[in-house]
Amino acid sequence: xxxxxxxxxxxxxxxxxxxxxxxxxxxxxxxxxxxxxxxxxxxxxxxxxxxxxxxxxxxxxxxxxxxxxxxxxxxxxxxxxxxxxxxxxxxxxxxxxxxxxxxxxxxxxxxxxxxxxxxxxxxxxxxxxxxxxxxxxxxxxxxxxxxxxxxxxxxxxxxxxxxxxxxxxxxxxxxxxxxxxxxxxxxxxxxxxxxxxxxxxxxxxxxxxxxxxxxxxxxxxxxxxxxxxxxxxxxxxxxxxxxxxxxxxxxxxxxxxxxxxxxxxxxxxxxxxxxxxxxxxxxxxxxxxxxxxxxxxxxxxxxxxxxxxxxxxxxxxxxxxxxxxxxxxxxxxxxxxxxxxxxxxxxxxxxxxxxxxxxxxxxxxxxxxxxxxxxxxxxxxxxxxxxxxxxxxxxxxxxxxxxxxxxxxxxxxxx
Numbered sequence: 001x002x003x004x005x006x007x008x009x010x011x012x013x014x015x016x017x018x019x020x021x022x023x024x025x026x027x028x029x030x031x032x033x034x035x036x037x038x039x040x041x042x043x044x045x046x047x048x049x050x051x052x053x054x055x056x057x058x059x060x061x062x063x064x065x066x067x068x069x070x071x072x073x074x075x076x077x078x079x080x081x082x083x084x085x086x087x088x089x090x091x092x093x094x095x096x097x098x099x100x101x102x103x104x105x106x107x108x109x110x111x112x113x114x115x116x117x118x119x120x121x122x123x124x125x126x127x128x129x130x131x132x133x134x135x136x137x138x139x140x141x142x143x144x145x146x147x148x149x150x151x152x153x154x155x156x157x158x159x160x161x162x163x164x165x166x167x168x169x170x171x172x173x174x175x176x177x178x179x180x181x182x183x184x185x186x187x188x189x190x191x192x193x194x195x196x197x198x199x200x201x202x203x204x205x206x207x208x209x210x211x212x213x214x215x216x217x218x219x220x221x222x223x224x225x226x227x228x229x230x231x232x233x234x235x236x237x238x239x240x241x242x243x244x245x246x247x248x249x250x251x252x253x254x255x256x257x258x259x260x261x262x263x264x265x266x267x268x269x270x271x272x273x274x275x276x277x278x279x280x281x282x283x284x285x286x287x288x289x290x291x292x293x294x295x296x297x298x299x300x301x302x303x304x305x306x307x308x309x310x311x312x313x314x315x316x317x318x319x320x321x322x323x324x325x326x327x328x329x330x331x332x333x334x335x336x337x338x339x340x341x342x343x344x345x346x347x348x349x350x351x352x353x354x355x356x357x358x359x360x361x362x363x364x365x366x367x368x369x370x371x372x373x374x375x376x377x378x379x380x381x382x383x384x385x386x387x388x389x390x391x392x393x394x395x396x397x398x399x400x401x402x403x404x405x406x407x408x409x410x411x412x413x414x415x
Contacts, residue, residue, distance in 0.1 A: 002234050003040065004249045005291045006033045008256045011096065012287035015264055018273045022280050023193075028184035030196040031219070032226025035149045039227055041103055042153025043161075048110045058107055060311045061250070066090075066100040068309075069254050073097060076258060081265045087136055096257045098139040098199075105143055106150050114154045123151040128216050132209075134201035145198035148220060149227070164232040173229035180226050191215045248295035250307045255294055 010029050016022040048054055067090065074094050077083040085094050093101050113119045130144025163169060187193060192207075194200040195215055202212040263286075272279025293299060305312040 001249070001291075001295065002230075003033065003037050004252050005288055007037065008252065008260075008291040009284055009287040011257065011260055012283050012290075015260065015269045016272050016280060016283060018269065019276050019279060021276050024181075024185045024187075025280075027187040027193055027196060028181045030193070031180055031184060031222050032230060034146065034196070034198070035220070035223030036227035036230055037099075038146045038149040039153040042106070042150035043156065044153075045107055045110050045150075046114065046154055048107050050111055058104060060308055062100050062104040062107070064310055065250070065254060065307055066093075066097060066104070068306075069100075070094065070097045073257055073261075077261055081261045083261075091138065092136040093139050096253070098142060099253075102139050102143045102146075105138070106147070110154065113151050117155050120148065120151050120155055123148040124217075124220070127220065128213050131202040131212055131216055134203050136199075139199065141201060142198045145216070149223070152224075161231075164228065165236065169232050173232040176225050176229045180222055180229075183222065191219060195219045248300040248304070251300050251303045252291050252294045254307055255303060256290055259290055 006029060010026070010033060013022055013026045013029070016026075048058075070093065071089055073096070074085060074089060077085055077095070086092075087094060113123075127145050127148050130141055130147075133141050133144060135141070183190075187196075192205055194205050196219060202209055205212065207215065268279075268283075272283060294303070
């Protein structure tokens, strides 16, 4: 959730192009937050294989949203905001939509990239040479330029990331980020902001290829240091409601652009230019509030079906199909009993149940450790209730909705 909040902040700062004081903050953010997002996406893509279930999920959670939101956001920008956006729909992704199609392509080559660690240095070579590709077709410059961060996420294991919790790493992360903030003050002296977006070829930037190679490697190194510094400072423990909101990353990513462009159409950039400090602070706070609003459960429940319409329709259909079978298993009314006999009847055996006792139930990964501990009295009471349940009273297992990939989320250029 933290990274997607920074995505919204970065796109909101695009409203402050004429506010000179915000340029250094913008460059500082884009030095590390795109690499961090790509790295996390690669880390969460380790399990991807070319099987039917995962390919279907790829279509549902990335391809279909791209096909729907690419024209929706494009025509909103052109008709409502009165922006001019060149390029062919779907073939040349517009603004924030680039990450969906690029992540889809990265996922498709994941089974190959994770075969051997040698693909990591090879991806660095590909990234440097990718600067010669001057095209917006499927955002191939970004697919090639950011590939090392994705491959690194594929090959790092949990035991490697545990070092981010070391005290010395967290202490070193602070001066590292401060140094990057200072370097961002002089971005125009040693690089250009276009290098931070990874979407422009060397010819478009207008820099000698040799210097461009060095600049690309420098930007990648700074991005790696900044990404790991931020990840080291972000707490790994559950943060309650904020952690739960992390499941709404796709909602935040797909819908925040409409709000930002609406604010632009209302004239916010002109006001922020006249009130530099207030405009920067209010824009930042508004971006955080927007991300939290889109991720809150009531808004998420309304908007989530639009981010994965096929998965939502399938899960809804499955729940409807499961409802009649659950009703058919309800116990029938008890038949009239005969007169009691003098002989005592044997004690009834406990009804079998498919539900695991609470102590054996799976625990959500985001739950705090204390939530996973049940007292002996709780377990005994739950088992007692299970024994008193009628044989036909247990409802059938509910069909879960189509899982959405929480790593399907990412930053975008604000050009």
